[in-house]
Amino acid sequence: MVTPAPAPPAIQAWPPLAGPAAAVAPALLAWAARDDAAMPRLCLITGGPGAGKSHLLAWLLAGSDGDPRTTVHATVPARGQIAETLAWEFGHQLGYGPLPPDELLARVAADPRPVRLLLPDLHTAGRGPADLPTALPRDAVDRLVGPLLALPHVRAAVEVGQLDLLPAEGALVLTLGPDGYDTGGPPVPARREADPFGTTVGPAGSAPAGSAPPTGGTAPADGPGREPGAPLDWRTASRRSREEALDTALAEGRAGDLLKDPGFLVHGSLPAITATLADRRIPLPSRLRGVWQQAAPALSTPGLADPHRAAILHLAALGAADARLAELLRPLAETHRWTARWYRPSWRPTAAALTAGSAESGERLMTADATGRVRVRRVSDGELVGRVTVDPRLRPVGLTALTDSCALALDEDGMLHPLLLGEESMAPGRVDRLALHHNGVTAAPSSDVRLTALGAHRDRVVLADGAGAVHLWSLSSLDAAPRSIRLHGSGVTAVTCRVLPEVGVVLVVSAGLDGAVRLWDSATGAEMPVPVERRAAIPTAVDLAETAAGLLLAVAWSDRRVHVWQLSEGRMAALSLLHPVDMLMLCADGTLVAAGRDGTCALGLDLDRLWS
Incomplete structure (x- = not known):
């Protein structure tokens, strides 16, 4: 007995669609709603210029969230993009962050x-x-699209213009034309298509029609009353000038200038740059290449304002010396809501913590690396400004400061180790009891949970484990065990x-592999409901700090x-x-220290404008 195909979603739930694309819409919607073996994983949209191919995909996207069967997880227009920039955008939308294609x-x-x-x-990609x-x-x-579409759990609708970019065998092919559509028809002859600015896109690297070549650091004339060839103020330049300037400069041999x-680095086209x-032939x-490689x-x-781009480039320039x-x-970076104070890409800490330091020296940053070396920095x-001698066998993956002279380290096996930061330092009296308690639990033969x-903060220590629970200790009480609560359905990260003290509460914030950040207060003993x-x-x-x-x-x-x-x-x-951040330290003055295996940086947050 053959199981009938499920009914597609009601097309009336989507916006109205006119022209040749309207005839194709039911077939595209039926493809989007089915993920069984009988329906191809790849749908190719082809046809001549102006037939409505991109408009058809925009139509599907507009109503896709209304039915779980048609949810679109990522949409990236390929015009003028290269493999790297396509991968970055897909990574953002899929929740991985900007990653190289591989x-x-x-x-x-x-x-x-x-x-x-x-x-x-896709047929207009390239730069x-x-x-x-x-x-x-x-x-x-x-380098990207073909291998991505070969993965068995990936389904895609791709506009190709012609059928020579991706194999049509086994795919659903929808060809748009002035008189409607057919499936599996011959490819439409290649033609150049209008770009978003109404000019004609020629071969990659050629000058777009109607644009004037720049001289040195100049760009096409932009706005009435401006002399062609005069230096362009990129802050007020049109989107067209920002997008086309480097393509034009390439054609004229002036890209290096x-x-x-x-x-231009702040305001120019990311794929083009x-x-x-x-x-490497361009002197x-x-x-500069290292700065851009870090920042790009x-x-x-998506949606970065010009000062934010300047702040990112400024941070990368500091890291590249x-x-x-x-x-x-x-100057432009300092108009943003945060500005880099310093960046050290050569550090590769596996753990970090803030210590109070003295009134004169200010807060200190304590870091541990993969070799177990612990250093103290301003x-x-x-x-x-200093080094801490530790057992050479210790490889900390977590650090927290208990006092100005004592820290607590967590190793990769989930064991706790008090660290003394000076020869005459002493650990708080109940730290050993806390370590013995959890180390005994972790080491127990029946235990499958590790910290x-x-x-x-102050006299409180909070620990978390791979089962989703947090454990709150007081170093000034006689309690023999912590207050514990399970806040996550999977491991705590x-x-x-x-x-x-003014309200008699200890706030605990935890983050987990379930993608949630949760808040718990010790007064009620209950977690925040959402x-x-x-x-x-x-x-x-995660980190908490009291600031202005x-x-x-x-x-x-x-x-x-x-x-x-x-x-x-x-x-x-x-x-x-x-870079990815594994450790955060937030200071009372609004300094944010972010550390990870690719480096450590300090940012100054403008607390008056940060949320404006």
């Missing part, structure tokens, strides 16, 4: 969740020098606490984003950083 493919392959993608304008592979759509297909302009900088300042993935975050570029970017400038995170935040990404670090703006919560995510919450107002500000 890492994105590996991440999607390892993730069992079904993925439905829309990819308009950069015309004689390099990246100038043609075939490069993006071979344009790329030396810091203003990325593709052009890959051409450029020695550190973060610059792909490009003092000249950093200084040129600093938060103000990141300079090394995964820790934090401390980060935890912190804050003593609020998470502070839940995302498709994984929270990797009130109690702040910082959360780092696996997609290279950091969210700073003003808890009293329920307001959140998002920061895009260069």
Whole structure:
């Protein structure tokens, strides 16, 4: 007995559609709603210019969230993009963050969740020098799109213009034309198509029609009354000028001059700059390519304002020790809501914590690396001011400061180790009892739960484990056991606490593999009924601090984003950083230290404007 195909969603739930695309819409909707073996995983949309191919995919996207069977997980227009920039955008939308093509493919392959993608304008992909592979759509297909579509849990609707980019065998082919559509018909002859600005897109690297070539750091005339060839103020330039300037400069052999302009790096086309900088024949300042390589993935975050782009580039320039570029970017970067104070990409800490230090020296940053070496640095400038002698066998994966002279370390086996920061230092009296309690539980033959995170404030220590529970200890009480509560359905990735003596409460914030950030207060013993935040990404670090703006919560995510919450107002500000963050330290003056295996940086948060 043959099981009938399920009925497609009601097309009336989608916006009205006219023209040739209207005839194709039912077939596309039926494809989108089915994921059984009888329906191809790939749908190819082809047809002539102006037939409505991109409009058809936009129509499907507009109503897709109304039915779980048609949910679209990522949509990335391919026009003018290269494999790297396509991968970054797909990574953002899928919750992985900006990843290079090979890492994105590996991440999607390892993730069992079904993925439905829309990819308009694949036949117009490509950017950069015309004689390099990246100038043609075939490069993006071979390096990213083809391998992505070969994964068995990926389904995609792709606009190809013609059927020579992707194999049509086994795919559902919808061909749009002036008189309707057919399936599996012959490909439409190749023709050039209008770009979003109404000009004609020629071969990659050629000058768009109607644009004037720049001279040095100049760009096409932009606006009435402006002399052609005069320096362009990129802050007020049109989107068209920003997008086309480098393509024009390439055609005229002046790309190097344009790329030396810091203003253009801030305002120019991300795919065009990325593709052009890959051409080693273009002479450029020695550190510029390294700065862009660090910054470009973060610059792909959707919706970044110009000052935010400047702040990211300024951070990358500090990390590359490009003092000249950093200084040129600093004025615009300082108009943003955060500005980098320092960045040390050479550090590779596995654990970090803040210590109070003295009134003169300010807060100190304590870091441990993969070899077990523990160092102390100034938060103000990141300079090394001391070392801590530890057991050479200890490899900390977590650190928290208990006092100015004592810290608590967590190793990869879930064991706790008190660390003394000076020869005459002493540990709080009940730290040994706390360590004995949890180390005994972890080492028990019947135990399958180990500690995964820790934090401390004043006389309180909070620990978390792989079963989703947190354990709150008081170092000043005689309690023989902690107060414990299970806050997550899976392992805890980060935890912190804050003593609020004026209200007699200890706030505990935990983050888990379930993508949730939860709040628990010791007064009621109950967790907050809904998470502070839940995302498709994984929270990797949390910290709390009392500042002039009130109690702040910082959360780092696996997609290279950091969210700073003003808890009293329920307001959140998002920061895009260069690398994944494993450890966060938030200071009372608004300094945010972010550390990970790719480096450590300190950002100054403008607490007056951060949430504006």
